[in-house]
Amino acid sequence: MDVNPGKKMREAKVAVVGAGVVGFSTAVRIAEMLPRCSITLLADKFSPDTTSDGAAGILIVEPFPDIPLERQRCWFRDSFEHLLDIALSQDAADAGVLLSSGYTIFTEPPVDKRPYWWDIVLGFRYLSDRELRRFPGYTFGQAFTTIKCECASYLPWLHKRFTQAGGKVEQKKLSSLDELRTDYDVIVNCSGLGSEDLAGDADVYPVRGQVVKVDAPWLQHFIRADAGEWYVYPGSRYVTLGGTKQARDRRLDSDPGDAEAILEHCARLEPSLRQGKVLGHWVGLRPYRRNPRVEKMPPLADGRHGALVVHNYGHGSYGISLAWGTAVEAVELVRCCLEEMHPTAKL
Numbered sequence: 468m469d470v471n472p473g474k475k476m477r478e479a480k481v482a483v484v485g486a487g488v489v490g491f492s493t494a495v496r497i498a499e500m501l502p503r504c505s506i507t508l509l510a511d512k513f514s515p516d517t518t519s520d521g522a523a524g525i526l527i528v529e530p531f532p533d534i535p536l537e538r539q540r541c542w543f544r545d546s547f548e549h550l551l552d553i554a555l556s557q558d559a560a561d562a563g564v565l566l567s568s569g570y571t572i573f574t575e576p577p578v579d580k581r582p583y584w585w586d587i588v589l590g591f592r593y594l595s596d597r598e599l600r601r602f603p604g605y606t607f608g609q610a611f612t613t614i615k616c617e618c619a620s621y622l623p624w625l626h627k628r629f630t631q632a633g634g635k636v637e638q639k640k641l642s643s644l645d646e647l648r649t650d651y652d653v654i655v656n657c658s659g660l661g662s663e664d665l666a667g668d669a670d671v672y673p674v675r676g677q678v679v680k681v682d683a684p685w686l687q688h689f690i691r692a693d694a695g696e697w698y699v700y701p702g703s704r705y706v707t708l709g710g711t712k713q714a715r716d717r718r719l720d721s722d723p724g725d726a727e728a729i730l731e732h733c734a735r736l737e738p739s740l741r742q743g744k745v746l747g748h749w750v751g752l753r754p755y756r757r758n759p760r761v762e763k764m765p766p767l768a769d770g771r772h773g774a775l776v777v778h779n780y781g782h783g784s785y786g787i788s789l790a791w792g793t794a795v796e797a798v799e800l801v802r803c804c805l806e807e808m809h810p811t812a813k814l
């Protein structure tokens with residue numbers, strides 16, 4: 468009989484794999500919601516070297532095809548509310564989380580003129596004809612205020628919040644999740660594109676994204692054209708211009724042809740960019756999947772003893788927009804795992 472379930476729970480060991488926005492959001496959420504667990508975050512790359520670091524970080528999403536919209540709405544809403552609290556707090560500058568207003572424009576009106584998150588962002592409305600005149604060739608537009616989350620600041624901020632909540636961090640490249648099975652009770656896999664190998668998942672693949680960073684401090688509004696084909700996202704230190712979406716392309720070097728196309732298309736949207744100074748280029752590989760995988764795995768079928776696994780990866784183009792929301796869900800899955808292992812314990 469378990470005479471001291473509380474003590475047992477204090478010793479429950481959780482590993483989170485991945486130090487991008489998904490890993491750190493999940494680790495912080497576990498540390499704060501399940502304080503009786505001991506949590507270690509393991510990753511081979513940390514800020515500033517993750518994919519999350521270079522992303523523009525704007526909170527705008529397109530729907531995933533096979534996940535109920537209500538679940539996607541929860542992910543977006545939880546992420547937005549969490550980041551809005553930070554944007555409105557004294558931590559905003561340290562955390563790199565700011566409000567961002569602007570326009571999404573379309574050559575043809577989208578099927579759903581109002582995205583599923585229209586009432587989560589602030590002040591959503593359609594553009595007037597007078598406003599649209601500024602964008603020749605575009606026939607429909609939306610204006611709203613969302614959030615820009617700059618991970619070069621946000622990840623170190625989350626890292627600090629995690630260690631303050633008692634979390635431990637370890638730099639390590641894993642060749643398999645099995646390496647952790649005997650040392651931990653639960654493993655949360657937030658390895659993004661690393662899940663090709665770590666989860667043996669052939670459905671996750673890279674989609675290359677290149678951006679140009681420009682000094683143009685006079686720009687205040689974002690412009691996103693045709694569901695993100697071209698975009699101009701002003702930030703706290705520079706304007707991010709994009710972009711490319713090249714499936715299964717693993718090149719990490721910036722391509723001069725891509726940079727030229729980005730600068731040209733973005734300057735058509737915002738002519739004053741022709742006066743902007745190029746500060747640099749960046750390339751990242753988005754962890755694409757038809758639908759993100761936020762899921763608890765059954766125990767090992769061969770009856771071997773070992774940790775339970777929760778997956779949280781495959782956010783594609785929308786990891787910054789959805790990380791906190793999928794972390795909220797992943798933590799509930801971790802809680803289920805721990806309750807299955809210690810049914811009488813209080814977490």
Ligand code: FAD
Pocket residue numbers: 484485486487488489490509510511512513517518519520521522523524525526527639640641642657658659660661662665675676677678709710750751752753754780781782783784785786787788789
């Ligand atoms: P990552 O940031 O890639 O982190 C993965 C972590 O797992 C790393 O720490 C890595 O070291 C670790 N790992 C992997 N394999 C192993 C292993 N074997 N052993 C140990 N550790 C391992 N999203 C938005 O919401 N808004 C945007 O405006 C936006 N703009 C973008 C622009 C571009 C150009 C690109 C490329 C992406 C953009 N994204 C945007 C998408 C966003 O960047 C990703 O969805 C997000 O970064 C994914 O986060 P992640 O934590 O899953 O992965």
